[in-house]
Every structure is written in structure tokens, then in C-alpha cells.
Amino acid sequence: MGTTCCCLNFLCSLEASDWISLLGIVVNSFLAFWIVKTIQNRLTNKRVLKDHFINEIKEIRNEYRNCLSNLYSSKTHPKTVLPWFKLMNIKINDLMNILNKKYKIDTKSLMPYQYDLQELVTNNEDFINQFKEDKSVLFSDISKVQFLKFQQDNNQIFNELIIKTIVR
Numbered sequence: 001m002g003t004t005c006c007c008l009n010f011l012c013s014l015e016a017s018d019w020i021s022l023l024g025i026v027v028n029s030f031l032a033f034w035i036v037k038t039i040q041n042r043l044t045n046k047r048v049l050k051d052h053f054i055n056e057i058k059e060i061r062n063e064y065r066n067c068l069s070n071l072y073s074s075k076t077h078p079k080t081v082l083p084w085f086k087l088m089n090i091k092i093n094d095l096m097n098i099l100n101k102k103y104k105i106d107t108k109s110l111m112p113y114q115y116d117l118q119e120l121v122t123n124n125e126d127f128i129n130q131f132k133e134d135k136s137v138l139f140s141d142i143s144k145v146q147f148l149k150f151q152q153d154n155n156q157i158f159n160e161l162i163i164k165t166i167v168r
Contacts, residue, residue, distance in 0.1 A: 049102075053165050056095050061158040063088065064113055071121065071147050074138045078131040085118045099161075103168040109161050112154045120150055 014022070067084070070076045092110050099105040121127055124146075126139045139147070 050165055053095070053099060053102075054162050057158055057161050057165070060088070060091060060095070060110070060113075064117070065151075067117075068147055068151050071137075071139060072144050074136050076137050077134055078127055078137050079134045081121060081127075085114075085122075089114050099165065103165060105161065105164050105168070109164075110157060112150075112157065116154075117150060120146060 067076075092114055093107075096105070096107040096110060100107045124139070124143050126143050127137055130137045
């Protein structure tokens with residue numbers, strides 16, 4: 001009971017300036033908490049969004065790696081190639097448009113995979129000659145070297161895209 005009376009006496013003896021200072025401390029504490037929480041949530045949301053885009057880029061990279069691996073190992077059916085490229089173009093265009101709006105990343109970053117690889121495959125003599133049979137295409141060693149060279153020349157594009165997404 002003694003401590004309660006002491007606290008009440010202390011509060012009653014405070015002057016107006018003391019009350020204003022006390023109120024200022026409470027308000028500043030609340031504002032500081034609110035600002036930290038808001039900034040932390042925004043940073044978390046930005047990180048989650050970047051992680052999502054990075055995962056999308058990795059998924060597209062893996063799909064192209066599988067495609068190239070299938071081409072190299074003659075596991076590609078020619079009649080499934082064109083629809084697959086169209087689907088990939090839709091995915092890439094969608095992703096790149098969002099990355100361009102959000103992070104100002106060039107929408108043409110993945111053009112070699114969208115167009116050059118498609119052209120390399122669909123204009124390939126082996127592909128054209130075996131298209132009607134719709135069996136797995138057996139690519140010549142020269143064609144396989146072209147696929148490997150394409151992959152060697154363009155594989156870094158995905159890592160560059162991931163870096164641009166992280167940095168911005």
C-alpha cells in the first residue's frame with residue numbers, strides 16, 4: 001500500500017511541463033515502434049518479392065537446361081518443340097515485363113533463349129529432316145556442338161538477370 005501512495009503522490013506532484021515531457025516520451029516511443037515495424041515490413045516484402053522473381057528466373061533457366069540436355073541426348077520429339085518454345089516465350093515475356101516495370105530491367109535480356117535457340121533448333125537440318133516422323137530427333141555431332149556453344153555463350157544471362165534483380 002505504501003508504494004501505491006508514493007506513486008500517486010509522485011504523479012500528483014508533477015507539473016504541466018513534466019506531463020508534457022512524459023507525454024512526449026510516450027508518443028515518441030510509439031512513433032519509433034511504428035516506424036521500425038513499417039520499415040521492417042516493407043523490407044521483408046521487398047525481399048520476398050525479389051526471392052519470388054529470382055525463383056522464377058531459376059525455374060526458366062532449369063527448363064532451358066533440360067531442353068538443351070534433351071536436345072543433346074536425342075530425347076526431343078520435334079512436334080512438341082514449337083509449342084514448348086511458345087509456352088516459354090509467354091512465361092519469359094510475362095516475367096520480363098514485370099521485371100521491367102518493377103526494376104527497369106531490359107525486357108530483351110533473355111532474347112537469345114527466346115529466339116536464337118528456337119531458330120537454332122527449328123532451322124537445324126536434323127530437326128527438319130526428322131520432323132515428319134515425330135520420333136526423338138537424332139542430332140548430328142555438329143548440331144550437338146552448336147547446342148553446347150549456344151549454352152556456353154548464353155548461360156551467364158540468367159546469373160546476370162538474377163544479379164540485376166538483387167541489386168535494384
